[in-house]
Amino acid sequence: MEFSLWYLGLAAAFGLFMAWGIGANDVANAMATSVGSKALTIKQAILVAAVFEFAGAFLAGGQVTATIRKGIIDASSVESNPELLIFGMLAALLAAAVWLLVASRKGWPVSTTHSIVGAIVGFAVVGIGVDSVHWSKVGTIAASWVVSPMLSGFLAFFIFMSVQKLILGTKDPLANARKYVPIYIFAVGFILALVTMLKGLKHIGLDLSLPQSVMVAVASGITTMSIGVFAIKRIKIDPRQDVDFRFTNVEKIFGVLMVFTACGMAFAHGSNDVANAVGPVAAIVSIVKTGVVAQKSSLATWILLLGAVGIVLGLATYGWRVIRTVGKNITELTPSRGFAAELAAASTVVIASGTGLPISTTHTLVGAVLGVGIARGIGALNLRVVPNIMLSWIVTLPAGGILAIIFFFLLKGIFYNGPII
Amino acid sequence: MSGSYFSAIFGKSPVTPLQEHMEKILACVTELIPFTEAVLARDVEAMQVHHQNIVTMENEADALKKELRTRLPSTLFMPIDRRDVLEVLTMQDMVAGSARDVAGLIIGREMQIPEPLAKAYKKLIKRSVAACQQALKAIKELDELIETGFGKVERKFVGRLLMKLDVIEQDTDEIQVVLRNELFKLEDELHPVNVMFLYKVIENTGTIADRAQRVGSRLQLMLAR
Numbered sequence: 001m002e003f004s005l006w007y008l009g010l011a012a013a014f015g016l017f018m019a020w021g022i023g024a025n026d027v028a029n030a031m032a033t034s035v036g037s038k039a040l041t042i043k044q045a046i047l048v049a050a051v052f053e054f055a056g057a058f059l060a061g062g063q064v065t066a067t068i069r070k071g072i073i074d075a076s077s078v079e080s081n082p083e084l085l086i087f088g089m090l091a092a093l094l095a096a097a098v099w100l101l102v103a104s105r106k107g108w109p110v111s112t113t114h115s116i117v118g119a120i121v122g123f124a125v126v127g128i129g130v131d132s133v134h135w136s137k138v139g140t141i142a143a144s145w146v147v148s149p150m151l152s153g154f155l156a157f158f159i160f161m162s163v164q165k166l167i168l169g170t171k172d173p174l175a176n177a178r179k180y181v182p183i184y185i186f187a188v189g190f191i192l193a194l195v196t197m198l199k200g201l202k203h204i205g206l207d208l209s210l211p212q213s214v215m216v217a218v219a220s221g222i223t224t225m226s227i228g229v230f231a232i233k234r235i236k237i238d239p240r241q242d243v244d245f246r247f248t249n250v251e252k253i254f255g256v257l258m259v260f261t262a263c264g265m266a267f268a269h270g271s272n273d274v275a276n277a278v279g280p281v282a283a284i285v286s287i288v289k290t291g292v293v294a295q296k297s298s299l300a301t302w303i304l305l306l307g308a309v310g311i312v313l314g315l316a317t318y319g320w321r322v323i324r325t326v327g328k329n330i331t332e333l334t335p336s337r338g339f340a341a342e343l344a345a346a347s348t349v350v351i352a353s354g355t356g357l358p359i360s361t362t363h364t365l366v367g368a369v370l371g372v373g374i375a376r377g378i379g380a381l382n383l384r385v386v387p388n389i390m391l392s393w394i395v396t397l398p399a400g401g402i403l404a405i406i407f408f409f410l411l412k413g414i415f416y417n418g419p420i421i
Numbered sequence: 422m423s424g425s426y427f428s429a430i431f432g433k434s435p436v437t438p439l440q441e442h443m444e445k446i447l448a449c450v451t452e453l454i455p456f457t458e459a460v461l462a463r464d465v466e467a468m469q470v471h472h473q474n475i476v477t478m479e480n481e482a483d484a485l486k487k488e489l490r491t492r493l494p495s496t497l498f499m500p501i502d503r504r505d506v507l508e509v510l511t512m513q514d515m516v517a518g519s520a521r522d523v524a525g526l527i528i529g530r531e532m533q534i535p536e537p538l539a540k541a542y543k544k545l546i547k548r549s550v551a552a553c554q555q556a557l558k559a560i561k562e563l564d565e566l567i568e569t570g571f572g573k574v575e576r577k578f579v580g581r582l583l584m585k586l587d588v589i590e591q592d593t594d595e596i597q598v599v600l601r602n603e604l605f606k607l608e609d610e611l612h613p614v615n616v617m618f619l620y621k622v623i624e625n626t627g628t629i630a631d632r633a634q635r636v637g638s639r640l641q642l643m644l645a646r
Contacts, residue, residue: 334568336568381432382497
């Protein structure tokens with residue numbers, strides 16, 4: 001191909017830009033819950049986010065990447081003209097990244113996932129043809145955007161109810177917190193490891209059978225639990241702090257738990273959202289390398305790495321400020337509630353990652369918070385946000401799509417010299 | 422920031438303002454103790470100072486009440502019913518109203534409490550303040566109630582606090598009976614109009630504890646849901 005190096009260079013640059021945008025804006029919601037409840041300081045949150053976003057993106061980002069890369073567009077429709085897909089994917093990346101940047105500057109509710117999916121569908125419909133889109137797959141993805149907040153809301157509701165039953169509503173919440181919190185910590189380590197094992201690790205040379213995966217997940221759960229038990233032992237219980245609010249010390253124990261769910265949340269976010277940046281890159285790279293739209297080729301490891309590095313860069317340069325801002329606004333979320341929301345959202349997102357469904361982490365988290373609220377757990381929730389989220393779907397999809405179409409024709413005008421279709 | 426709409430889901434909880442309002446009410450009612458001391462000592466200057474304090478604090482409580490009301494938009498989703506919050510607020514507000522009525526009546530008519538009634542009346546004031554303290558104690562449990570998701574243990578705890586509030590309120594009823602009997606015995610010695618208004622003062626003072634108890638009853642209803 002004539003401009004192979006150009007394509008690769010642009011793909012890497014746009015992918016990095018998109019990943020940077022995700023790290024700068026999107027990570028904040030996942031991490032701010034922990035900062036707001038004071039389970040983590042801002043520095044700790046950034047460290048946790050950097051490590052676990054990276055791990056999530058690198059270890060468990062493959063499935064969603066595959067969906068973005070080849071699940072939405074029917075490759076056979078561009079077989080004769082693979083360059084169109086290159087322009088399209090480049091345009092989609094740029095469109096989503098620009099839209100993300102503009103909208104977050106303006107404070108509009110956006111979702112990276114919705115932007116990129118809207119952008120890909122947009123260029124495909126206009127640039128290639130309505131039939132080139134796997135509409136059933138797009139339908140599944142759209143449905144997952146409705147289902148995922150609801151599922152995480154349900155999970156959060158039941159997790160929080162169990163916390164009330166087992167710990168907060170009992171005669172000795174402190175003793176019960178010591179007893180049961182480690183079990184929740186086990187759940188964090190177990191679920192994350194299990195989903196990752198089952199779906200992800202072939203690209204780093206680890207291919208485990210189901211029983212092996214379960215065993216590794218149990219081991220991971222036990223390891224995290226042991227660290228948790230150790231951390232809980234080190235907590236200083238000061239009864240004097242319970243004079244004004246009798247659950248101050250209990251909340252400290254939940255604070256330990258929340259450190260783990262924060263790690264889980266960052267991991268989950270990395271695993272799902274890295275694809276928004278690297279999925280298109282992967283598609284471009286495989287076309288450039290092989291010259292055809294390959295459906296079977298596997299994902300190059302360096303592409304996931306590119307996305308992971310981009311997210312951490314975004315976090316380090318800009319994202320930490322957003323985390324601080326958002327964290328200040330959500331002090332209502334004490335650790336006992338924050339962990340329930342995070343555990344529910346992280347589990348939902350990781351399951352979606354394993355299934356290859358690109359969903360919005362923020363919406364999933366909002367669903368989880370509402371779930372805790374329905375269990376009478378949060379002082380006050382402002383439901384005006386819910387129509388706002390609906391609006392973000394309606395606005396983001398066409399915005400990403402239209403931008404992508406513009407960029408698509410621009411790129412085509414610059415590089416294209418093949419047959420006109 | 423894309424994060425801002427996530428944080429926007431957290432509304433401002435009415436619990437802390439509700440508690441602050443009750444604290445103000447208690448401070449207002451507590452001022453009746455030095456006020457009564459001044460009345461009994463016939464220290465007009467001190468009476469005026471304390472009366473002014475009561476009026477000021479009642480106004481401050483009023484401002485808090487209005488602020489809290491505006492903070493409860495219909496899109497707010499809370500573990501406690503909006504109507505319950507507003508009604509508890511109204512009840513709390515009425516407690517301060519009674520305190521102001523008592524002080525206002527005494528100061529407006531330059532009333533004196535006859536010596537034989539002094540001891541029992543002081544006791545009535547103290548028990549009325551105690552009722553408000555107990556009501557505040559219960560209101561202060563609202564955060565714990567929400568923390569536990571209205572758990573059974575916590576509900577029982579608040580239930581016990583409210584039972585004690587009932588006991589205190591009964592005390593004030595009994596003291597009022599004693600006061601009325603004493604006043605009845607003195608009727609012939611006093612000016613009839615003064616007697617009339619003394620009955621009124623006793624009655625008004627009695628409503629303080631009544632209304633404090635009504636705050637508790639609203640809270641009880643909240644627990645039952």
